[in-house]
Amino acid sequence: MIGLCTDHLGLDLDRALGEWEGALEAARAGLLARKGVPGSFLGWMDLPEDTETLRAVRRYREGVDFAEDLVHIGIGGSSLGALALEEALGEGRVRVHPVDHVEPTPLKRLLDRLDPRRTLVHVVSKSGTTLETLSAFALFLDWLKKGTPDWRRHVVVTTDPSRGPLRRFAQEEGLASFSIPEEVGGRYSVLSPVGLLPLAFSGADLEALLSGARMANEVARRPLGENLPLKTALLQHLAWLEGRGITVFMAYSARMRHVPAWFVQLHDESLGKRDREGRRVGTTALPALGPQDQHAQVQLFREGPLDKLIVLALPLQDEPLVIPEGPGLPGFLPGRTFLDVLQAEALATEEALAQAGQRVYTLTLDRVDAYHLGWLLQHLMWQTAFLGELWGVNAFDQPGVELGKRLALERLEKDGRFQ
Numbered sequence: 001m002i003g004l005c006t007d008h009l010g011l012d013l014d015r016a017l018g019e020w021e022g023a024l025e026a027a028r029a030g031l032l033a034r035k036g037v038p039g040s041f042l043g044w045m046d047l048p049e050d051t052e053t054l055r056a057v058r059r060y061r062e063g064v065d066f067a068e069d070l071v072h073i074g075i076g077g078s079s080l081g082a083l084a085l086e087e088a089l090g091e092g093r094v095r096v097h098p099v100d101h102v103e104p105t106p107l108k109r110l111l112d113r114l115d116p117r118r119t120l121v122h123v124v125s126k127s128g129t130t131l132e133t134l135s136a137f138a139l140f141l142d143w144l145k146k147g148t149p150d151w152r153r154h155v156v157v158t159t160d161p162s163r164g165p166l167r168r169f170a171q172e173e174g175l176a177s178f179s180i181p182e183e184v185g186g187r188y189s190v191l192s193p194v195g196l197l198p199l200a201f202s203g204a205d206l207e208a209l210l211s212g213a214r215m216a217n218e219v220a221r222r223p224l225g226e227n228l229p230l231k232t233a234l235l236q237h238l239a240w241l242e243g244r245g246i247t248v249f250m251a252y253s254a255r256m257r258h259v260p261a262w263f264v265q266l267h268d269e270s271l272g273k274r275d276r277e278g279r280r281v282g283t284t285a286l287p288a289l290g291p292q293d294q295h296a297q298v299q300l301f302r303e304g305p306l307d308k309l310i311v312l313a314l315p316l317q318d319e320p321l322v323i324p325e326g327p328g329l330p331g332f333l334p335g336r337t338f339l340d341v342l343q344a345e346a347l348a349t350e351e352a353l354a355q356a357g358q359r360v361y362t363l364t365l366d367r368v369d370a371y372h373l374g375w376l377l378q379h380l381m382w383q384t385a386f387l388g389e390l391w392g393v394n395a396f397d398q399p400g401v402e403l404g405k406r407l408a409l410e411r412l413e414k415d416g417r418f419q
């Protein structure tokens, strides 16, 4: 399961839940009342139930026998979640290479390393119009066409069900394709084929992933006292009211190293915007990794401004890998497990930050596996959606991001070089 530890939070959560019950219930009711309303972009709630798509992804995977490498082209919501899941769960049966940039040297190096006859290119874009994605796709398409006669078998497209240039291209060329449902926005799409397809190739328990996400859905509908996303949304909300403008997501797990970056996008792009009265709202999410960042950012978290809420994510179980005798180790360490060390490090951070006056809580995962990753990601989507209601913002649009996309295209149309 996923649990919440507030031992070092420095406030009485049960009391706060009592005080905020009305607002939290109104947030939940407001959100759920829009479910099914076109344009409300709440389709992410249904993705864990979509076993038909899961079967289609599996069927497709079974029909592709040539792939040793998979290039996943996409950016933002079309990339970060897939990357986080791949790093945590992928078994490496097919090597997955994310392409979420347009830097020439890494693009060229990747092309030089791969064999087009053994490569599958997965291009992902909800809109089908994103500049970085389309440019990189054009490059890989050209490479496939020159390197393999049946290039069409080497391309799979994930995009809007009916609109956009990538959907048209897939139809015209008769390519394999999957859909990001119309009512699912980019950063909420990780449990659609965006994240499922690469995992099906690298090898992971997709059913467990969706089953964990279904558990998050169930918990989000429970009464307040048992409702994890309403509780964590309240903790985020209270920190914001206290003037803590930064929320750090610190994963104590190397396998979860890309989850913080996925969370940063989800939180910042969903919540940093004008509210209904036109006021600027939002807190800045920061990614961190434990224990590495104990030797870096934690100095600032402890002695810098008291402007943070720090969320740790910590596994409770793992391989019983034991520390042997070794030079310099204190006598009590040999025989203890690496998990003991990891957990001691996390608890030490929690205590050090609490002593300094930062707000801190821990999300515990029984283990880092498909079930708990599915639960965690879906939980964080619920938390974000509830916060959107509390802060009076539309958590499902991104006008600032869209503006950046438009301005980049306008610059390129004129010239675009940095003078």
Ligand code: PA5
Pocket: 075, 076, 077, 078, 124, 125, 126, 127, 128, 129, 130, 133, 185, 186, 187, 188, 269, 398, 401
């Ligand atoms: O969350 C979002 O909507 C964005 O971050 C998009 O995922 C990102 O801009 C990529 O867009 P697209 O999937 O249309 O290429």
